């Protein structure tokens with residue numbers, strides 16, 4: 001029934017993920033596109049969204065009307081855009097899925113504040129596979145103990161602007177939680193030069209950039225004489241869009257609060 005379709009508002013309409021989300025909404029009969037925006041002055045503002053949307057549906061640049069007409073906003077943009085987006089979501093009483101990475105503690109504080117009034121789901125990776133991988137990583141880190149060195153490597157396309165990826169950091173946080181330590185105290189990022197021997201208990205990160213890779217992540221547990229590697233390879237962006245839209249459908253029915261992909265999938269808390 002048309003009235004029960006969930007209205008999705010897309011931010012970053014011209015971006016790689018924005019495009020994947022718009023295509024996902026167009027293909028899902030349970031969803032309807034409330035609108036899609038880009039920042040003011042962007043060359044796509046005023047352009048039609050294209051099939052399957054009516055030609056009258058164009059890319060806009062105002063958060064307010066988008067939030068007012070959406071049940072759920074879906075944000076894959078940049079950290080600098082987050083505060084204005086959250087303000088609009090709060091004013092319009094719209095739920096919001098945040099997939100943007102590169103977030104800093106002040107962004108998480110803004111998310112926590114917004115989640116007191118609206119449903120908010122923030123996930124550095126909305127794929128089913130990475131959601132499950134994080135649990136496997138936490139379990140492995142817990143079972144193996146600190147004698148096993150943990151190194152996280154990721155590969156992304158040449159356009160990615162943040163490093164290490166949000167997913168790598170989330171996997172690091174899962175490993176640290178499994179070990180019962182704080183990632184901020186044990187993280188080694190960007191080794192270069194005479195760094196000295198590896199510090200026991202640290203979690204290392206390495207970021208590769210090149211080509212069109214949608215996003216590969218590998219968590220290495222290196223022990224004496226043996227290694228375990230847990231990996232996730234993204235073949236395309238549809239996996240992220242599918243997960244984000246599944247999250248949006250779920251979030252539309254939730255009370256205000258801050259949620260994760262584990263909540264969407266009904267997985268017990270870690």
Ligand SMILES: NC(=O)C1=CN([C@@H]2O[C@H](COP(=O)(O)OP(=O)(O)OC[C@H]3O[C@@H](n4cnc5c(N)ncnc54)[C@H](OP(=O)(O)O)[C@@H]3O)[C@@H](O)[C@H]2O)C=CC1
Pocket residue numbers: 011012013014015016017018038039042076077078080081098099100101102123124125126127162166240
């Ligand atoms: N959670 C997940 O599963 C995934 C998360 N991501 C994350 O999503 C984000 C977007 O990725 P991707 O689509 O590849 O990136 P793109 O660069 O292709 O798209 C980003 C979009 O956001 C817009 N934007 C950038 N800065 C601002 C700003 N300050 N205000 C308003 N709009 C802005 C861009 O507009 P303009 O062209 O004008 O810059 C563009 O439309 C990244 O943080 C990425 O890491 C990506 C894939 C999966």
Ligand SMILES: O=C(O)C1=N[C@H](C(=O)O)C[C@H](O)C1
Pocket residue numbers: 101102124125156160164165166167168214215216
């Ligand atoms: O920028 C990307 O492309 C991706 N970003 C996310 C991240 O930083 O982890 C998720 C995915 O790996 C693709």
